[in-house]
Amino acid sequence: MSLSKREAFFKNEPPTAKFDPTTRDKLDHKMDKEKENGHPETSGKAPKELDGYVGFANLPNQVYRKSVKRGFEFTLMVVGQSGLGKSTLINTLFLTDLYSADYPGPSYRIKKTVQVETTQVLLKEGGVQLRLTVVDTPGFGDAVDNSNCWQPVTDYIDSKYEEYLNAESRVNRKTMPDNRVHCCLYFITPSGHGLKPLDVEFMKRLHDKVNIIPMIAKADTMTPDECREFKKTILNEIAQHKIKIYEFPECDDEEENKLQKKLKDRVPFAVVGSNTLVSVGGKTVRARQYPWGIVEVENLEHNDFLALRNMLVRTHLHDLKDVTNNVHYENYRYNKLASVATKGKEKAVGSKELNLETAEDEDSGEKYYSVFFSLHKYGI
Numbered sequence: 422m423s424l425s426k427r428e429a430f431f432k433n434e435p436p437t438a439k440f441d442p443t444t445r446d447k448l449d450h451k452m453d454k455e456k457e458n459g460h461p462e463t464s465g466k467a468p469k470e471l472d473g474y475v476g477f478a479n480l481p482n483q484v485y486r487k488s489v490k491r492g493f494e495f496t497l498m499v500v501g502q503s504g505l506g507k508s509t510l511i512n513t514l515f516l517t518d519l520y521s522a523d524y525p526g527p528s529y530r531i532k533k534t535v536q537v538e539t540t541q542v543l544l545k546e547g548g549v550q551l552r553l554t555v556v557d558t559p560g561f562g563d564a565v566d567n568s569n570c571w572q573p574v575t576d577y578i579d580s581k582y583e584e585y586l587n588a589e590s591r592v593n594r595k596t597m598p599d600n601r602v603h604c605c606l607y608f609i610t611p612s613g614h615g616l617k618p619l620d621v622e623f624m625k626r627l628h629d630k631v632n633i634i635p636m637i638a639k640a641d642t643m644t645p646d647e648c649r650e651f652k653k654t655i656l657n658e659i660a661q662h663k664i665k666i667y668e669f670p671e672c673d674d675e676e677e678n679k680l681q682k683k684l685k686d687r688v689p690f691a692v693v694g695s696n697t698l699v700s701v702g703g704k705t706v707r708a709r710q711y712p713w714g715i716v717e718v719e720n721l722e723h724n725d726f727l728a729l730r731n732m733l734v735r736t737h738l739h740d741l742k743d744v745t746n747n748v749h750y751e752n753y754r755y756n757k758l759a760s761v762a763t764k765g766k767e768k769a770v771g772s773k774e775l776n777l778e779t780a781e782d783e784d785s786g787e788k789y790y791s792v793f794f795s796l797h798k799y800g801i
């Protein structure tokens with residue numbers, strides 16, 4: 422007897438985390454093969470080269486224009502104990518005074534418990550707009566007892582997925598702001614002794630929800646040898662605890678790949694932040710000045726700041742968003758809808774009739790049918 426769609430769905434094991442970089446590699450491999458053959462693997466037909474000009478070669482330009490007009494949005498979360506230089510690094514990353522004396526970093530404002538604070542800034546570069554949301558977590562790891570201090574962070578990430586899921590299920594889906602957290606910079610104390618239990622616990626709890634990029638804070642406090650050893654220890658511990666950090670994928674261009682490999686090998690990025698401008702050899706640069714010398718922020722011989730910024734903003738911002746949407750959000754959505762569907766099934770068995778619920782959006786008064794949406798999807 423063949424299974425109905427719904428039975429087939431319930432027969433499935435609950436989903437496990439799908440953040441599996443090898444899956445992405447396989448997909449990339451398939452696409453490469455298609456590129457080599459010059460046709461999709463399944464069709465078996467080579468594309469027909471046109472004699473004249475129809476105009477669809479211009480399609481990428483249409484997408485380009487539309488994207489520039491719409492602008493981009495990105496949400497970056499920074500987590501780590503206070504005083505590790507998170508606010509300074511954010512200012513340095515985006516060459517902006519997101520935090521200043523009038524509006525100091527969250528560590529200075531909120532202290533007692535772990536809180537989640539968001540700050541938004543609209544940045545413009547060469548006509549391209551980026552709506553950047555920085556999510557800070559002041560108080561993280563600062564208490565005597567830090568058990569469950571990751572909970573507000575997990576709740577925040579989930580709440581943004583929930584918001585997005587609800588927005589998707591609305592009747593009117595014209596405006597769907599994407600406030601999901603696309604990347605989490607996790608600051609590790611430059612102790613030279615590897616990860617602390619809190620670091621391991623945090624990353625293990627969050628790695629299926631968000632792209633984690635580990636960073637060594639205040640890298641100027643270590644010698645290059647100490648830093649190298651520290652990185653090795655951290656990577657070993659990450660592997661030992663089976664923590665899945667964000668893997669920077671290969672890009673299409675071979676030359677670019679070679680350059681990027683060198684940057685990728687610097688993970689976990691050991692960074693230095695500074696808001697002070699110093700004159701070095703007639704050039705004004707962001708740096709930290711000490712009696713014994715100057716640490717330049719944008720000098721790859723001094724620290725990995727430039728590698729981090731290039732990978733995060735220039736080359737992989739879109740991939741971070743893709744992985745958030747296709748892997749982490751998809752996992753959330755699957756689990757959520759599967760649980761709603763299971764509840765719906767139990768209800769149906771009890772009452773023989775489904776009572777579809779509607780919710781009302783507080784802002785617009787618009788009704789949305791998330792339960793209906795999920796049950797309907799699985800044929801219930």
Ligand code: GDP
Nearest residue numbers: 503504505506507508509526528639692693694
């Ligand atoms: P937050 O609490 O994590 O946001 O840390 P802040 O950005 O407020 O920085 C705390 C202190 O560390 C400040 O005095 C900064 O000047 C200093 N600081 C920030 N980045 C660095 C760095 O890369 N190296 C060193 N040595 N100090 C830093």
